[in-house]
Amino acid sequence: MDKLSHAYIVSSVSAQLSRKKALELASRMLCSGTGEKPCGACRDCKKIAAGVHPDVSVVSRLADDGGKKRDIQVDRIRQMSADAAILPNEASGKVYIIEEAETMNESAQNAALKLFEEPPRGVSFILCTENPEKLLPTVRSRCALLHCNCEEDKFDESISALADGYITRVLDGNRARLFEWTTENSELEARKLPDFLNCVKDKLVQMLRYTDAKASIMENIRLIDRCLEYQTVNTSVKHIFGLLAVRSLPTKEMRKKVD
Numbered sequence: 001m002d003k004l005s006h007a008y009i010v011s012s013v014s015a016q017l018s019r020k021k022a023l024e025l026a027s028r029m030l031c032s033g034t035g036e037k038p039c040g041a042c043r044d045c046k047k048i049a050a051g052v053h054p055d056v057s058v059v060s061r062l063a064d065d066g067g068k069k070r071d072i073q074v075d076r077i078r079q080m081s082a083d084a085a086i087l088p089n090e091a092s093g094k095v096y097i098i099e100e101a102e103t104m105n106e107s108a109q110n111a112a113l114k115l116f117e118e119p120p121r122g123v124s125f126i127l128c129t130e131n132p133e134k135l136l137p138t139v140r141s142r143c144a145l146l147h148c149n150c151e152e153d154k155f156d157e158s159i160s161a162l163a164d165g166y167i168t169r170v171l172d173g174n175r176a177r178l179f180e181w182t183t184e185n186s187e188l189e190a191r192k193l194p195d196f197l198n199c200v201k202d203k204l205v206q207m208l209r210y211t212d213a214k215a216s217i218m219e220n221i222r223l224i225d226r227c228l229e230y231q232t233v234n235t236s237v238k239h240i241f242g243l244l245a246v247r248s249l250p251t252k253e254m255r256k257k258v259d
C-alpha cells in the first residue's frame with residue numbers, strides 16, 4: 001500500500017480491530033508530520049488517536065427507540081455526502097469511517113457509489129466490515145481492500161507470496177503451468193482461503209490502475225468474487241482451486257469472441 005486510495009474496505013474479524021485499523025489509516029491520510037506517516041506526534045495524529053479530530057467522522061448504526069440497531073439508511077449517506085462537500089476544518093482532508101458497512105442497505109450503498117468513486121477533493125472513505133462479501137460488488141470494486149490477519153495482527157507474507165504465484169501464472173497465460181500450480185497448492189488450509197482470495201483480489205484491483213488489460217483483469221476479479229461467495233458456503237479448497245484452474249484463463253472460444 002504505497003499510494004493511498006480514496007476508498008478502502010478494512011476487513012477483519014472484529015469491529016474493534018477494524019476500527020483500530022481504520023484510525024491508523026486515517027492517521028496516515030491526515031498526518032501533518034514530516035517523515036514517515038503516521039508520525040503519531042503531530043496535532044492530527046494525536047487528535048485522531050484521541051477520537052476528537054474534527055475532520056474524521058465515524059458513521060455508525062443508530063439505535064431506534066427500542067434500543068435496537070437500525071441498518072444504515074440512505075438519508076445517513078446523503079447527510080455524509082453533503083458534509084463531505086464542505087472543506088476540512090483543520091486537516092488537509094477529511095476521512096469518513098463507516099462502521100459495520102455491510103449494514104448499509106442497498107439504496108444506501110447505491111447512493112454512496114458515486115461518492116466512493118469520485119469523492120470531493122481530499123475526502124476519503126474507510127468502510128469497516130467483518131464480511132466484505134456482504135457489500136454490493138459495485139461498492140467493492142470501487143474500494144481497495146485491506147484484509148487484516150488478526151491472529152498476528154499483521155499480514156501473512158506467505159499468503160501474499162501465494163497470491164503473487166497465482167497472478168503470475170494467470171498473466172503468463174499458460175494453462176498447463178496454471179494447472180500445475182493449482183494442484184500443488186490445493187492443500188492450503190481452509191482457514192487461509194479467504195485471506196488468499198482477498199489478497200489476490202486486492203492485488204488485481206491495484207493492477208487495474210496501470211494495466212492495458214483491464215477487461216481480462218476485471219474478468220478475473222469477478223471470478224475471485226465468485227470464489228469468495230462459494231467459500232462462505234463451505235466449498236472445499238480443492239473445489240475452489242479447481243475452479244481457478246479451469247476459469248482463470250479465457251478459453252479459445254472466449255478469445256475468439258474478444259478478437
Ligand SMILES: [Zn+2]
Nearest residue numbers: 031039042045
Ligand atoms: Zn502525524
